[in-house]
Amino acid sequence: DTEVTQTPKHLVMGMTNKKSLKCEQHxxxxxxxxxxxxxxxxxxxxxxxxxxxLSINESVPSRFSPECPNSSLLNLHLHALQxxxxxxxxxxxxxNQYEQYFGPGTRLTVT
Amino acid sequence: GQQVMQxxxxxxxxxxxxxTTYCNSSTTLSNIQWYKQxxxxxxxxxxxxxxxxxxxxxxxxxxxxxxxxxxxxxxITATQTTDVGTYFCAGARGSQGNLxxxxxxxxxxxx
Numbered sequence: 060d061t062e063v064t065q066t067p068k069h070l071v072m073g074m075t076n077k078k079s080l081k082c083e084q085h086x087x088x089x090x091x092x093x094x095x096x097x098x099x100x101x102x103x104x105x106x107x108x109x110x111x112x113l114s115i116n117e118s119v120p121s122r123f124s125p126e127c128p129n130s131s132l133l134n135l136h137l138h139a140l141q142x143x144x145x146x147x148x149x150x151x152x153x154x155n156q157y158e159q160y161f162g163p164g165t166r167l168t169v170t
Numbered sequence: 171g172q173q174v175m176q177x178x179x180x181x182x183x184x185x186x187x188x189x190t191t192y193c194n195s196s197t198t199l200s201n202i203q204w205y206k207q208x209x210x211x212x213x214x215x216x217x218x219x220x221x222x223x224x225x226x227x228x229x230x231x232x233x234x235x236x237x238x239x240x241x242x243x244x245x246i247t248a249t250q251t252t253d254v255g256t257y258f259c260a261g262a263r264g265s266q267g268n269l270x271x272x273x274x275x276x277x278x279x280x281x
Contacts, residue, residue, distance in 0.1 A: 101271035
């Protein structure tokens with residue numbers, strides 16, 4: 060298995076909802092990442108997990124809460140989001156903290 | 171803070187013409203990576219350059235890393251319609267794979 064999978068593909072949520080994004084990889088990669096990408100912009104790093112521990116939080120608001128239950132899974136819990144949080148959320152993994160392999164993303168719309 | 175500048179922002183070419191995108195970093199990079207994102211898709215890793223002055227080729231794509239490890243370029247010879255997409259360079263900001271992406275160059279190819 061040489062891919063990163065993400066669910067759901069699309070998500071529409073209200074500002075009072077709680078939802079979760081899921082990411083999975085079975086390549087044995089020990090580093091996993093969450094990125095946010097707005098239209099026509101580059102990906103912006105949100106969080107880095109290394110060996111299942113959070114190693115980098117790029118000053119992300121607390122309404123985004125990452126979780127790494129095991130070495131294959133990465134979740135992003137969402138609560139009380141704002142319309143400006145609407146974006147493509149990308150998960151990536153890396154075997155060596157260099158090249159990164161991205162999932163297809165979850166397109167999030169906050170209403 | 172560290173920045174990675176990428177030019178041009180857009181490039182429109184006729185099929186068969188060459189294409190080049192350039193990246194410049196404000197600081198020395200330990201490595202630079204290149205990604206391609208097709209419209210509606212996710213970033214796909216193309217290559218990583220590590221050594222000063224390094225040149226790598228992938229079929230019609232040639233990647234260069236500057237001697238000072240502050241700049242890089244991607245050159246595509248004889249573009250094809252399948253080359254359409256946005257090309258991002260990304261510099262490593264630390265040792266944990268925390269990449270900083272350039273703004274990308276969007277390539278369109280007219281058949």
